[in-house]
Amino acid sequence: MLLGNQYFGAREPWIPEHGYLLGVAAQRFEELENDLAVRSICSQAIQTIPAAMRRRGMLCFISTVRGRLTHVARSIVYYPAESGKDKLDIWNLTPLPAPVLVSAIKKKLKGKQAWRARRALDGGHISSSAFKLVMDALQDVDEAAFRVADGLIDRRPPPPDATPTSARTNWAYQRDAVVTCLEIARIPKEQLEIAPQLGEDASVGLTSIFDNDEDVTTIEDLAILQDLDVADEGWQFVKRQRYPARLFTNGDTRLTVILANKQSLETQLGVDLIYVNETLKAVVFVQYKMFTGVDGEGGYRPNEQLSKEIARMDTLAETLATIKSDETCEGYRFGADPFFLKFCSKLLTHEDKGHVPGIYVPLSYWKRLAKSPAVKGKRKGTIVYANTFGRRHFTPTHFIDMVGRGWIGTTGLQTDVIVPYLKAAIEGKKGVVLAVQSSVVSEIEDEEPPRRSPTLRKPRYPGKKAKVIQI
Template sequence: MSSPGDQYLEARFPWVPEHGYVLSVTSERLEELEDDISAQGTCSQAVPKIPAAMRRRWMLCFISVKKGYLTHVARSVVYYPAESGRDKLDIWNVTQFAKPVRVATLKAKIEGRQAWRAKQALDGGHVSPAAFVLIMDALRRVDGGAAEGLIDRRPAPLDPTPTQAKANWAYQRDAVVTSLEIARIPKEQFKASPQLDENAPAALTSIFDGDDDVTSMEDLVILQDLDEANEDWKFVKRQRYPAKLFTNGDTKLTIILANKLPLERQLGVDLIYVNETLKSVVFVQYKMFAGVDGEGGYRPDGQLNEEITRMDAAAAKLATVAADESCDGYRFGPDPFFLKFCSKLLSHDATGHVPGIYVPLGYWKRLVQTPVVKGKKGGTIVYSETFGRRHFTPTHFIDMVGRGWIGTSALQTDVLAPYLRAALQGDKGLVLAVQSSNAAHPDGADEDEESFEPPRRIVAPPKPRYPGKKPKTIQI
């Protein structure tokens, strides 16, 4: 097994598969599955039905993209039937063998009373528990390195102690990662740890603290793309908030972190994404599901009502702007405000997003008026399943923002500067990201880019639904 990116060895929770599956797919199909994993953390493949007793039990999935060889291995489980009448195999943590394992060689090493069943299973399909044990024994004899780490019996660590500071750190980081992906800038340029260090100084106010490359906002070179901006944008330029410039080819992204209070006293993190190229602005409000893995749901409170009131005030101002009849100003809908519901902390060290879903503010207002959000005692509570399929995944959201299909119209964007100024003067931490053309780097070369180093593990995670699954990242 290749050690770089070996998610099995980095998993923080016990993972002991009881049976297996041998899946033969084309290399093109495997790429599609890996794209889904990058976007959502898991992917699904319809397969013939497995024994009902084996559902919901961890399964090791051997993948073959080359006839006669096992080329990849992944974690998997079957929870539900597929719409086609078959079973839906959920897959995550796809890892390529350092050297493909020859099936014929593996069959020659299989011994025992169930050897015939194990050899038959290697041709494709479900692997019974007895056959799985024989296949794993044979794999250890054929290639001990390939078998290493596929079964993890380490005890689970203690649950973390979530704090408001840790949650806000995760949301600030998620907002920056989202902005980078919308602008199609490699996330490796951003190296903040996914979790707040337990020993972080009390004066820490943002994920950019301690970054030598961060420049204060009075440096106009950082915001040279705003030189021709109006007075409202010039106000933004004069603020002494930490700002960092990211570039990729002819695109540059200026990210401004505005934090008026220490993390412990912040209420949350907002993302305001300004796409100057397509003249659109999108607002995202972060909210968390309660519980170890979000199973406690989210109960709307007075804070959300206050935030919605501020959004409504901005929306009322936008509504007074004339309709934009240009092609560049076309949007799917008039609502530029979104809520992202996510878990409190990342489940493990990751380079991607805090797991979550996006819904437009307008849809949220309709949803809370329906009986589906009423709890047992009559209160309002929502879970991830409450939204069903009526939500956007990170992939959907980032793609729509990056292509200008959602957000404010071009004419509305011109009147948003006063509102953004008021937001920067407020008492809430937020992230403002400004994307524009970077004429100074037409070839996109980045000669000084440092090699990416995985972030240091800091705190123990909550127990995830898919132990050790590959971190969520987005590819556009």
């Protein structure tokens, strides 16, 4: 198995619901292996699979020799490729002890869905019903190959959930913020080798989810402020990674995630997410809030801390309102509010890999809701539950799609005033997650040809004043 071919940071159950037979040429297979060695994951464009099967574990059988299975791997489809096909993300690539004849597997297929399995073994998606038949036939044909394929399936139950604490709550918030950034940038979230929950054996001095990550570069927080003081267009201060940062890549997209001004997780009150889509020049701000109770049944009561946070956002909003309107197509947004609140209902369990369950609402909508009778409790206090919002909220899927396509956030003309706010946020006492998405630019760019200086025409009559014509 290649080094870097395994990118799960902790044991997590992985049970595929369907499969895929991928045939690749030897040269292309070598490129996939190189990608795995460097990035722990590789991608291949494939024919589209049923939409309902996306985001579900898929055991991938790979054939580098016509008519024979040579490798097996874990895989999943998250997003379609730019070509209109689907993008198959592959990891845990493992060679079979010996190539297995596809024709031999076809002969061993049994059951009503055998015809479907035979057709799938010609190449492409293997449905849920056919997948079990293929695995049973593989076991009959080659027990050793079956053990390798079955070894990628992890059916062990997850460890019990830890008792919620302030540290574990903020661990989940930080991880959720980074996962959100990865999904907006269309980078597989499995590249984040961070467990869903803070383990019982975690060191006392942990200050962020990146503390144990060897790929993170660190420097004193003062260097961040010095760097921000420099007028530097294009968010170059983020790309240089001179401070706690982690770089994720996928194709031509780079995502730099920074956990700035880290404090003890026990004393943090939450995580602010700042997402900068450099390609579309849109900036979005998210404030996390937690419903109380095991499943959020206790609701959320606005407090003085929220009022202070809203006041800081209002200060920036007033500045943004003074910027002239962006009339370009790229600068169009659904609304002028780049601020959102995410109300979370519970922490992740150990087997979860995605987002902390919750809902997003724009800050401007929250202000209206907070004044309405819908938020008044039995004792005339203000309290909200998940059902208080009804259908008037965005799910993580909705939010990620709108940010990724540039439908919400600041306009391009407003980004010039964002740096002072970022400096103020980093100077605060809360952990701030800042992510900048940009396209990969070649290190060697074509130099712009030198412009020819215009040559001034010599006067025909030196010393004579030019005739002035007044209109």
